[in-house]
Amino acid sequence: MNNIQEQWLADPVRKAADEGPDQLSLVPGPVLDWLPGESLYSLLARNHYFRGHRDPSHTVCAFFGTLTGKSHQKDMTEIDVFVARTGGALGAARQVLEERTLLRFYRIFMEGYENTLLEPGRLSTDSILKFPTGLQTGRFRTKHPLKGCSACLERDARQIGFQYWRLVHQFPGLWVCLEHDRALQEIQIKPKAQQKFLWQTPAVERLLPVSCAVAGKEGLSKFRSLAQLIVSITSDKEQGIRYLTEARGRFCRYLSDAGFVLPSGPLRSVYKNQVADLCVSFVEFVYEFRRHPEFKALPENAVAAFRLLSRYVNGRSVVRPLERVVITAWLEQLTLPNGLSIYSYKR
Numbered sequence: 001m002n003n004i005q006e007q008w009l010a011d012p013v014r015k016a017a018d019e020g021p022d023q024l025s026l027v028p029g030p031v032l033d034w035l036p037g038e039s040l041y042s043l044l045a046r047n048h049y050f051r052g053h054r055d056p057s058h059t060v061c062a063f064f065g066t067l068t069g070k071s072h073q074k075d076m077t078e079i080d081v082f083v084a085r086t087g088g089a090l091g092a093a094r095q096v097l098e099e100r101t102l103l104r105f106y107r108i109f110m111e112g113y114e115n116t117l118l119e120p121g122r123l124s125t126d127s128i129l130k131f132p133t134g135l136q137t138g139r140f141r142t143k144h145p146l147k148g149c150s151a152c153l154e155r156d157a158r159q160i161g162f163q164y165w166r167l168v169h170q171f172p173g174l175w176v177c178l179e180h181d182r183a184l185q186e187i188q189i190k191p192k193a194q195q196k197f198l199w200q201t202p203a204v205e206r207l208l209p210v211s212c213a214v215a216g217k218e219g220l221s222k223f224r225s226l227a228q229l230i231v232s233i234t235s236d237k238e239q240g241i242r243y244l245t246e247a248r249g250r251f252c253r254y255l256s257d258a259g260f261v262l263p264s265g266p267l268r269s270v271y272k273n274q275v276a277d278l279c280v281s282f283v284e285f286v287y288e289f290r291r292h293p294e295f296k297a298l299p300e301n302a303v304a305a306f307r308l309l310s311r312y313v314n315g316r317s318v319v320r321p322l323e324r325v326v327i328t329a330w331l332e333q334l335t336l337p338n339g340l341s342i343y344s345y346k347r
Ligand SMILES: [Zn+2]
Pocket: 149, 150, 151, 152, 153, 177, 178, 179, 180, 181, 182
């Protein structure tokens, strides 16, 4: 089965000239159901080909009721419209957002902010699909490449005839399929200026080579550990938030007990006492990760590590989700100068 066709979504400024009179009527014709762990983007991409749509905007129109995907319903989000048009058969709004979009990853970093995403006018259709790239605050604005595991895709083709994108594989920082212990590979999409979105289902032959950062034994091992941490903290929202909070709390407690923080809160200068050793330890930990493009912004020297760890400790500055995940992974394996682990400290 050929699942590698590609289509572009309509130009965002294009007028929805043939919008139906009733945006909330059911999707006409057959609709494919979810596959295990499938993302919303993947479901719509598969439906696009299954339903034989030629124009990408026809798929948007089928599931969101307008060619642009925009909700014209008072007090209804685009995802509410999607739920109405699928008769609730594919899940309720929160269920779809939390189980089928990257909100599942980002919700543990949002501290209640995710509730506002259920308010009308907060998300456009393309930001739901690419969520949360188009989030209004832009706080998590980042690249989200589509990634797949060759073993998963080969099995899909063999067993179900559909190759699909797994949501968990799309999580930022996750580059190993834990089921097959194999590096994930990116499929490159290069939208042109007027083409903001692309429907594409995965295929093994379209996968780019494995990043050299993950290819070796040591790299695979480090990225595997990170993937395990990401899957663990994202599987349950409350537990994930607690885990991240406790890791930071224990680190702060240790720094305070050791006299590494100033009374006003910030970390003491990198060039004094053992804070410098901690920064060096962090730089060494992220060395392998930094070979991967997604992790390039991580600190390359002790001074940069000092800045990042200071932001992490003071609790008032923005620390990006991927930075928090990597710091948490570093803390997990850190042996403190007193020979103890960070987990020997109370919160
Ligand atoms: Zn796999």
